[in-house]
Amino acid sequence: MVIWVVFLWNILFAQDNEQRKDCPNLTISANKRYLTSNGKPFFWLGDTGWLLLSKLNHDETEKYLENRRVKGFNVIQVMVLHSLSAVTIDGDSALINRNVATPRLTSGNNISKNGYWENLDYVIDLAAKKGIYLALVPVWGSNVKAGLVTTKQAEAYAEFLAKHYKNKSNIIWLNGGDVRGSDSIQIWRTIGNTLKKYDPNHLISYHPFGRAQSSTWFHNESWLDLNMFQSGHRSYEQDTARNEAHYGEDNWRYIQADYNKKPVKPTLDGEPSYEGIPRGLHDTLQPRWTDNDVRRYAYWSVFSGGCGFTYGNNSVMQFYMAGAKVGAYGAHESWIQALDNPGANQMINLKRLLLEYHFETLSPDQSVLEEPGERYNHLVALKGKSCLLVYTYNGRQILLKTRTLQSTQFKYKWFCPRTGKFIDAGRFSGETVKKFDPPGQPKEGNDWVLILEYI
Numbered sequence: 519m520v521i522w523v524v525f526l527w528n529i530l531f532a533q534d535n536e537q538r539k540d541c542p543n544l545t546i547s548a549n550k551r552y553l554t555s556n557g558k559p560f561f562w563l564g565d566t567g568w569l570l571l572s573k574l575n576h577d578e579t580e581k582y583l584e585n586r587r588v589k590g591f592n593v594i595q596v597m598v599l600h601s602l603s604a605v606t607i608d609g610d611s612a613l614i615n616r617n618v619a620t621p622r623l624t625s626g627n628n629i630s631k632n633g634y635w636e637n638l639d640y641v642i643d644l645a646a647k648k649g650i651y652l653a654l655v656p657v658w659g660s661n662v663k664a665g666l667v668t669t670k671q672a673e674a675y676a677e678f679l680a681k682h683y684k685n686k687s688n689i690i691w692l693n694g695g696d697v698r699g700s701d702s703i704q705i706w707r708t709i710g711n712t713l714k715k716y717d718p719n720h721l722i723s724y725h726p727f728g729r730a731q732s733s734t735w736f737h738n739e740s741w742l743d744l745n746m747f748q749s750g751h752r753s754y755e756q757d758t759a760r761n762e763a764h765y766g767e768d769n770w771r772y773i774q775a776d777y778n779k780k781p782v783k784p785t786l787d788g789e790p791s792y793e794g795i796p797r798g799l800h801d802t803l804q805p806r807w808t809d810n811d812v813r814r815y816a817y818w819s820v821f822s823g824g825c826g827f828t829y830g831n832n833s834v835m836q837f838y839m840a841g842a843k844v845g846a847y848g849a850h851e852s853w854i855q856a857l858d859n860p861g862a863n864q865m866i867n868l869k870r871l872l873l874e875y876h877f878e879t880l881s882p883d884q885s886v887l888e889e890p891g892e893r894y895n896h897l898v899a900l901k902g903k904s905c906l907l908v909y910t911y912n913g914r915q916i917l918l919k920t921r922t923l924q925s926t927q928f929k930y931k932w933f934c935p936r937t938g939k940f941i942d943a944g945r946f947s948g949e950t951v952k953k954f955d956p957p958g959q960p961k962e963g964n965d966w967v968l969i970l971e972y973i
Contacts, residue, residue: 541646541688543719546743550782552825552878553721553744559878562786562826563869564593564653565862566835569600571638573837575607579641582837585857587648590866594645595653595692595725595788595828598638598679602661610634618657618667618675635682646688653690654679655725656713659697662705669708676709680716691722692788696748698727699735710741725788728752729759733776737783744825745785747772749815751807754893756798767791769815770898773822777882784825790815792830793861795847802848806832809861810911810963813935814894816868817909817965821898823882829865831856860936867938871967875905888917888951894962906970909935913956913964920952925972932957933967945973 542556553560565586574582586594602616612634614620622633645652656679661667667675683689693710706724713722721743724732728750736742749769752759757766765771769787776785791797791807798804816827832838833856838845840852856862883901884890887908890897895914900907906923908916920928926948932941946952956966 540649541651543687544651544690544721546721546784547878550784551823552784559876560592561869561872561877562593562828563591563865564595564786564788564826564828565591566789566792566828566830567594567837568597568835569837570594570596570641571598571606571634572600572604573607576640578837579644581854582834582857583645583648583650587650589862590869591829592649593651593653593690593826593828595655596641597655597658597695599657599661601658602666604634606634606637610637616666617671619671621675621678639686642683642686642688646686651688651690653692653723654683655692655695656709657695659695659701659725659727662702663697667702667705669705672705672708673712676712677716680713684717684719689720691717691720692725692746693722693741694724694726694732696725696727696789698730699724699732703735706736707739707741710736710739714741723788728789729757729763729765731772731776731785733779733783733785737776737779738781743783745776745783746788747776747785748789749787749791749819750789751791751795751797751799753797767811767815767893768818768896770818770822770896773819773824773882777823786824786826786828787815787819788828789830790819790828792832792835793859794849794851794856795830795832799847808963809859809864809936810965812861813864813868813963813965814911816865817935817967818896818898818911820868820872820877821882821900821907821909827865827868829862831859831862834862864936864938867935870938871907871933875900875902875907875969879903880905880907886919886922888919904972906968908968908970909965910956910968911965912960912962913958913966914960916954916956916968918952918954918968918970919950920970921950923970923972927973928970929973930954930968930970933969935965935967940969 545554604612610633723744723746728748731747733745754766793812796804833849833851833853837853838849880900880902898909929945958964
């Protein structure tokens with residue numbers, strides 16, 4: 519009997535080590551600006567697969583995760599409990615009596631076979647084999663805001679999660695869930711503190727309401743390792759909320775606000791406007807956000823100092839099936855087709871660019887820009903010791919104060935965020951202010967990255 523137990527333990531230990539090799543626990547860099555994996559810089563490229571646990575079977579999960587792996591995504595944001603009535607696609611309930619303190623387990627507190635929690639185990643392990651981390655929201659904020667979760671229940675539930683998943687190395691905890699921290703703030707603190715107490719090796723962030731950022735309520739909390747904001751789905755004209763800053767579509771402003779806070783913590787846009795979703799969400803007659811908008815949010819935020827970016831697609835986040843009734847927010851395209859929408863395909867270009875130029879060595883620096891511009895004319899610049907990167911959304915003229923750079927000799931090229939291709943443009947030297955005209959005519963979506971390399 520002892521030999522058999524040891525044999526089983528060795529198998530499980532080997533499997534766990536295999537997972538750890540694929541996805542080591544993420545940590546925060548020494549300068550607190552970005553994430554690291556096994557000591558190496560980790561650029562967060564996320565996708566919102568919010569309803570994965572309740573909408574997909576194992577074959578569909580494999581299809582989804584493999585598609586995202588090929589496209590370079592390395593984080594998937596998932597709701598553990600969208601509602602307290604959460605069930606798998608086969609109807610297996612997550613909870614007993616809709617109580618987060620009583621997960622539906624077999625006796626002895628073991629994960630039940632073919633149940634909700636075993637399905638979560640399967641998804642976590644499959645993602646790990648593909649080098650993907652899961653950013654797990656314990657319970658979606660609307661349930662807490664509605665008074666369906668008490669502080670005592672939240673503590674018991676968070677302890678359960680922490681103890682059961684502390685050895686799954688590819689996990690990030692995402693507290694909250696589309697809700698202001700001021701709504702039931704004690705419960706969010708309880709969940710954060712309890713997760714950190716029983717699972718200190720996994721990073722924790724907070725997913726807030728639209729046009730809000732975690733740092734507003736939790737920046738100084740010891741459990742919050744990195745900040746996240748939801749720049750949201752409203753246009754400039756629709757930005758009339760009373761409780762949040764009026765940044766409109768300027769998601770780079772959230773980055774700036776977080777970047778200057780003490781203590782220093784990484785930050786990123788965890789929910790910008792989704793590809794294929796109506797502007798403002800609820801009026802399906804409104805124009806829908808496109809791949810052009812997705813790229814703009816991505817480059818604006820990362821070039822302003824974000825440690826990564828989360829992409830989203832209206833059909834994919836809810837795994838809408840074609841032929842069903844119209845989905846939330848007017849979704850009508852099958853999630854399987856939407857997997858390959860242009861914006862999703864273009865995200866890998868951002869990741870490759872940032873890795874090639876060692877994003878961990880670059881810092882935002884708007885002082886090099888003669889005319890930073892407003893709204894869609896806004897330019898963002900990342901500067902390093904040997905290069906400068908400047909993003910323009912609409913391909914307008916770029917004026918650079920080259921006298922402020924650490925060289926007088928340069929070669930430069932253009933990078934296309936749509937195709938991922940570089941265009942060599944020549945060399946120059948010794949100018950005080952240099953003008954650069956991107957390829958094509960200025961218009962929304964004619965976005966380019968100007969790259970100066972110091973000679």
